[in-house]
Amino acid sequence: MKSGLALLVVALSVATGLTAAFAESVPDAPPIAIAIHGGAGTMNRADLTDEKEQAIREALSLALQAGHKQLAQGESAVSAVEAAIVVLENSPLFNAGHGAVFNSGGAHELDAAIMDGRTRNAGAIAGVGHIRNPILLAGEVMTASPHVMLAGAGAEEFAVSQGFELVENDYFSTEFRRQQLERAQAEQTSRNSLPPPELRFGTVGAVALDQDGNIAAGTSTGGMTNKRFGRIGDVPVIGAGTYADNETCAVSATGHGEYFIRSVVAHDIAALMRYSDKSLQEAVDEVVLEKLVEFGGSGGVISINRQGDIVMEHNTPGMYRGAIDTSGRLTTAIYKDE
Numbered sequence: 001m002k003s004g005l006a007l008l009v010v011a012l013s014v015a016t017g018l019t020a021a022f023a024e025s026v027p028d029a030p031p032i033a034i035a036i037h038g039g040a041g042t043m044n045r046a047d048l049t050d051e052k053e054q055a056i057r058e059a060l061s062l063a064l065q066a067g068h069k070q071l072a073q074g075e076s077a078v079s080a081v082e083a084a085i086v087v088l089e090n091s092p093l094f095n096a097g098h099g100a101v102f103n104s105g106g107a108h109e110l111d112a113a114i115m116d117g118r119t120r121n122a123g124a125i126a127g128v129g130h131i132r133n134p135i136l137l138a139g140e141v142m143t144a145s146p147h148v149m150l151a152g153a154g155a156e157e158f159a160v161s162q163g164f165e166l167v168e169n170d171y172f173s174t175e176f177r178r179q180q181l182e183r184a185q186a187e188q189t190s191r192n193s194l195p196p197p198e199l200r201f202g203t204v205g206a207v208a209l210d211q212d213g214n215i216a217a218g219t220s221t222g223g224m225t226n227k228r229f230g231r232i233g234d235v236p237v238i239g240a241g242t243y244a245d246n247e248t249c250a251v252s253a254t255g256h257g258e259y260f261i262r263s264v265v266a267h268d269i270a271a272l273m274r275y276s277d278k279s280l281q282e283a284v285d286e287v288v289l290e291k292l293v294e295f296g297g298s299g300g301v302i303s304i305n306r307q308g309d310i311v312m313e314h315n316t317p318g319m320y321r322g323a324i325d326t327s328g329r330l331t332t333a334i335y336k337d338e
């Protein structure tokens with residue numbers, strides 16, 4: 001397929017919500033694949049206008065293409081994950097980077113993590129307020145520091161030392177998220193209650209398989225609307241919201257972070273594969289559709305293994321998600337029944 005035609009097919013698929021061949025797969029070339037999410041939650045068809053749905057599918061497609069381009073050029077799964085997540089962080093539609101939710105004090109505190117399945121090296125940042133693309137700083141922690149997780153002012157000091165430019169905290173603000181904060185504050189009856197389910201989620205994440213057979217996972221979030229100052233969710237906790245190990249799988253999660261931390265969701269999926277010989281599909285189903293549901297944790301995951309199998313599962317009515325599989329087929333989806 002000529003690239004112009006491929007692009008046209010992608011554009012049509014974005015408009016119609018159908019799937020398309022994004023890239024011709026070259027016979028005998030090593031498999032490459034990528035999957036992304038833009039958060040899980042109660043997405044009711046009635047609440048999502050056609051324009052917004054199309055904008056979300058377009059943003060998902062652009063992020064997938066950015067990541068897939070890296071893989072097609074022979075770059076690492078880590079680079080592909082970063083490239084895809086940067087697109088989603090820069091979009092106001094998702095709860096990460098520009099468009100992140102507000103905490104209870106009306107500010108933004110961002111968490112992100114990345115993990116390389118080849119080495120099980122990982123980098124994470126928590127509670128930062130001035131980093132335009134948190135996933136890139138997580139990557140910097142992984143590759144340019146001896147640590148796995150840096151938080152708050154220390155993470156930002158490290159960012160400056162590595163040449164990152166700081167942005168004002170209101171760079172992340174959007175009117176849509178401000179209205180969500182106001183609604184959450186009006187509807188939350190006590191400091192210990194949670195915001196209504198439709199206001200809680202929207203994190204972004206990516207998993208990828210590169211030409212060298214390595215997998216990686218990354219996740220980035222503003223956390224939960226109206227969260228307490230200083231609250232850190234599952235995203236930067238390696239093994240909870242983000243995990244990658246070539247021996248098993250790469251996982252990026254989205255959902256009610258406290259439950260994902262207490263269930264160590266991403267590592268539990270990998271552990272079921274490693275110790276119980278479960279397939280990726282069986283492990284994801286057991287954790288997301290059984291264990292988490294029994295525990296009361298709502299959300300979902302995207303995952304990939306070294307064969308390029310992609311499993312995207314959620315126990316919420318919807319999860320923004322998409323993939324370009326090993327055959328080059330691009331798909332996006334929002335609701336459970338897609």
Ligand code: ASP
Nearest residue numbers: 201202203233254255257
């Ligand atoms: N897991 C994220 C958190 O609890 C929220 C989300 O996935 O939307 O911070």
